[in-house]
């Protein structure tokens with residue numbers, strides 16, 4: 001693999017890994033506080049899967065980079081401007097409906113992406129995708145089912161998820177952003193084409209929104225910056241919490 | 255986790271009212287006791303004495319509540335676990351505890367109470383849960399100490415319950431105990447990493463042991479001479495060993511583990527008695543235990559408030575799920591009609 005392609009793949013794995021890690025973290029904040037016991041267990045389960053994916057992806061990113069950084073070095077010793085996650089997933093938890101909308105918008109993209117990554121010409125990435133896709137298929141069913149229940153539930157639940165959809169839609173454009181590095185990966189058959197991904201995502205989202213009796217928001221201005229390390233104010237607090245121990249005791253192993 | 259006999263004293267004020275036992279009932283009771291004595295399992299549809307049913311509902315639901323409330327002190331560290339491997343392990347553990355709560359509520363439901371009713375008792379403060387979870391987890395070492403000591407004490411209590419005379423409880427316990435021993439090993443391994451780490455990490459581990467040691471001993475409940483329900487529960491084979499026996503087993507198993515870690519058990523009177531082969535330990539301060547039972551522990555209010563908040567905040571979600579299921583049912587009916 002050429003150095004340029006390797007760099008591009010490092011960035012891609014990092015973005016996927018960071019996105020999984022940050023979303024897993026947000027979900028884990030629900031642990032012990034969900035609306036019912038079954039849902040507490042289900043959300044924790046999704047969080048576990050996502051952190052598991054992050055571990056595989058960050059480990060691989062570290063190998064591609066070749067500077068000796070392992071999953072923990074990458075997760076715990078980078079500041080906000082070196083994180084590459086989508087802005088969508090760093091948005092703080094509000095109510096359960098907001099969590100479900102955030103999750104579904106992400107899952108619908110993740111499942112389409114991992115399905116395609118299974119056929120990646122990069123064996124390691126294909127292997128990771130093969131493991132992740134089974135779990136992500138379950139995630140999207142779980143968040144989609146809840147979105148339908150809440151959208152087509154009571155007036156209160158409908159209003160709450162409609163509000164969350166309006167708040168979060170602006171973060172969806174970033175998931176399909178195209179840049180030169182990614183185009184090179186697409187051309188090499190390593191990652192799926194974002195254009196194709198967006199079409200598949202749109203079809204999925206529209207079908208579920210229809211069942212949920214929710215209107216699809218208009219594609220207005222899209223917030224971007226995650227892949228360049230330009231984040232919201234929220235990520236810093238998340239990292240401060242997550243990274244507290246390794247930062248406070250830099251010489252310790254745990 | 256679960257505290258055996260934790261409400262033994264709280265209940266003393268309300269003795270069961272005496273009532274006449276009919277001849278039929280006497281025969282049923284005799285037959286019931288014979289089956290229990292023969293180590294047969296009692297199943298939900300079998301006849302059972304009212305006191306047996308009541309005792310089991312109380313014990314199983316307290317155990318279930320303890321699993322659920324126990325998710326809070328450990329959940330407190332899931333966002334701050336210091337490595338991704340530790341984060342995954344802790345999330346999985348807290349998830350297991352939620353699962354234990356589920357099996358146990360199901361076991362209690364076989365005795366004719368609903369989960370909503372039982373949860374209502376927890377939220378209103380009427381039902382008890384293990385006092386151990388009213389202690390805080392200010393440092394990461396507390397996660398190790400809970401796994402090692404609290405899950406460890408829970409196992410001592412619960413392994414005999416795998417042979418409990420009530421079938422559904424015994425079966426739930428087999429599965430739960432397997433997972434609890436995994437938690438215990440994981441907690442010990444976490445403590446080992448700290449004990450072998452930097453001086454600051456070792457200090458963290460010792461500090462956690464200092465705070466969790468005595469509360470862990472209290473998890474076995476009051477001393478045998480103070481314990482109200484013991485004899486009857488033994489006869490019913492709900493309980494197999496006395497509180498003091500189980501506590502002694504725990505001490506005997508745990509002291510060498512602490513020594514291996516190079517940590518000091520905070521009990522100046524602790525010593526090995528070569529004659530008996532057991533460790534002798536100092537007197538337990540039951541004043542603290544009783545104050546926590548009364549609601550005066552460091553976290554009693556926070557724990558119940560957190561459970562109530564989750565329940566109240568989730569009300570609209572549960573209502574929506576019910577409303578949606580209704581809509582679906584009606585649509586299906588319309589289609590069929």
Ligand SMILES: [Fe+2]
Nearest residue numbers: 255256321408
């Ligand atoms: Fe337990």
Ligand SMILES: [Fe+2]
Nearest residue numbers: 255321351354
């Ligand atoms: Fe448990």
Ligand SMILES: [Fe+2]
Nearest residue numbers: 351405434437
């Ligand atoms: Fe446990």
